[in-house]
Amino acid sequence: MPREGKRIKGSVGERAEARDQLRAELLSAARALADESAGFDSVTVRSVADRVGYTAPIVYQYFANKRALLVGLVDVGFAELADRLGRAQCPEEYARAGGPLLAVATAYWEFAAENPHLYRLMHTLSDVPFGTAKAPAAARECFGVLKAAVELGAPDHPAAKVDDDAVADLLWAHLHGLVSLTLDGRIKGGPRRARELLADLTVSFVGTPLPVE
Amino acid sequence: MPREGKRIKGSVGERAEARDQLRAELLSAARALADESAGFDSVTVRSVADRVGYTAPIVYQYFANKRALLVGLVDVGFAELADRLGRAQCPEEYARAGGPLLAVATAYWEFAAENPHLYRLMHTLSDVPFGTAKAPAAARECFGVLKAAVELGAPDHPAAKVDDDAVADLLWAHLHGLVSLTLDGRIKGGPRRARELLADLTVSFVGTPLPVE
DNA sequence: GGTCGAATTCTAACGTTGATAGAAAAGGAG
DNA sequence: CTCCTTTTCTATCAACGTTAGAATTCGACC
Numbered sequence A, B: 001m002p003r004e005g006k007r008i009k010g011s012v013g014e015r016a017e018a019r020d021q022l023r024a025e026l027l028s029a030a031r032a033l034a035d036e037s038a039g040f041d042s043v044t045v046r047s048v049a050d051r052v053g054y055t056a057p058i059v060y061q062y063f064a065n066k067r068a069l070l071v072g073l074v075d076v077g078f079a080e081l082a083d084r085l086g087r088a089q090c091p092e093e094y095a096r097a098g099g100p101l102l103a104v105a106t107a108y109w110e111f112a113a114e115n116p117h118l119y120r121l122m123h124t125l126s127d128v129p130f131g132t133a134k135a136p137a138a139a140r141e142c143f144g145v146l147k148a149a150v151e152l153g154a155p156d157h158p159a160a161k162v163d164d165d166a167v168a169d170l171l172w173a174h175l176h177g178l179v180s181l182t183l184d185g186r187i188k189g190g191p192r193r194a195r196e197l198l199a200d201l202t203v204s205f206v207g208t209p210l211p212v213e
Numbered sequence C: 001g002g003t004c005g006a007a008t009t010c011t012a013a014c015g016t017t018g019a020t021a022g023a024a025a026a027g028g029a030g
Numbered sequence D: 001c002t003c004c005t006t007t008t009c010t011a012t013c014a015a016c017g018t019t020a021g022a023a024t025t026c027g028a029c030c
Helices: A012-036 A045-051 A056-061 A066-088 A091-097 A100-114 A116-124 A137-153 A166-183 A190-206 B012-036 B045-051 B056-061 B066-088 B091-097 B100-114 B116-124 B137-153 B166-183 B190-206
Strands: none
Touching: A012 A045, A012 A056, A012 A066, A012 A116, A045 A056, A045 A066, A066 A091, A066 A100, A066 A116, A066 A137, A091 A100, A100 A116, A100 A137, A100 A166, A100 A190, A116 A166, A137 A166, A137 A190, A166 A190, A166 B166, A166 B190, A190 B166, A190 B190, B012 B045, B012 B056, B012 B066, B012 B116, B045 B056, B045 B066, B066 B091, B066 B100, B066 B116, B066 B137, B091 B100, B100 B116, B100 B137, B100 B166, B100 B190, B116 B166, B137 B166, B137 B190, B166 B190
16 A cells, blocks of 8 residues: 555644654554565565555664564564453453463464464564563563463462462463464474363463372 | 685595585584574674685585575484483483473473573574474474373373373473573573473473362 | 745665675596 | 596675665745
8 A cells, every 4th residue: 555645744743643653554564564475584674665655764764773663563562462361351251261361371372373473573583571671561461461360260380489470470481382382383283283282281270180099 | 713624525435524524514603603693693604604714605515595504403403402301311310300390391491591592593493393294303302202201290181181292292382481481581580580480380280289178 | 925944755875695607726537 | 647527716696774865845934
């Protein structure tokens, strides 16, 4: 869709708005290009600019460099993931899915399945750490949902003795591990079977009774 | 270290040997460059060739393209991981580490900690699937070790009902998830705390007794 | 309403990268 | 000593990220 108005114009307020919109269009363009071809390797600065009807240098009016553009997309990704997880975080969804863990795990899985390239980018782009502070707000939000689910769904997990966040960290790691290996084609049987494993992941996470002798 | 003999020479048999050695040197050079700077992004065909005392086109005498060179390194990585896991797979190590799962998990963790860039490459380079067949032999070997450990260490895992490999798949996913997030700097507290989580991962994997009421 | 100035966008170019073609050089075989 | 194969390099290409500076456009002010 080549731009119609082409140049950004209007009063100061209108321009600020138009600038925000073009920034968003650049992000969408990059995302769309990654989806249409095979991943973000084939997304070039020129192709992104082309798709919104501009030439390459326009990108640098909105992002410091290509990497910043991709980091912008990572933020979008976490925002969408947070939204999806948030919608799973309510008693109705907990009940419908069969428990807090399953509800949250399913939401996580579905986001990754519907946005494989974006998901991969979110974990491929290094130096976007979010150990504690400095993390994108959306990422902390995601973590919060996982933590809430874990407190209800696996209150007696052994990792709880490490600290308050440990169990949620572990759940995130488990989800990411399964999703990541699946996207990489490293789980035999593909997404279908991996989806089954996801259910058992949550089952084992709440704690399996040891055989009583 | 610029080459000394420079040109490959000698009788037919000697040349085959020398070719194999140069191939290995190219792989080592790429690996070393990744370790010295920050990851494989800064590894260029020219820099690899330079490091072994040749010019860029030499690489294409040994690998179809840059990607093939990196895939070669992935194979090296899985071979080393298989070796390390294999050394953990014996009754002595099982006992020393506190069970088969801990032994295997520790070996996995240590490999990743000592070779972060290579580990990342092994999971970043897409289209190197090993769902079932076609997988590098070393990767199947790794899986075999995990499977053996799981059969001893978590015989009653709920995922066992999916199929024979399900529990091992899950363990691999859990290990990869924690390692991967740690390398990405996404676990607060860094490797130190993540290492603790690893222990609890295995504890919860064998099955936590539910509180008996 | 015409002019000024700031904002926006493009053209042109640079250095680097992966990759290829073809020339050059080197060594074994007869 | 000459030939022929193998090995290696020089030169070059197109594509990429990025930047400088020119050109254009439009709102604002007199």
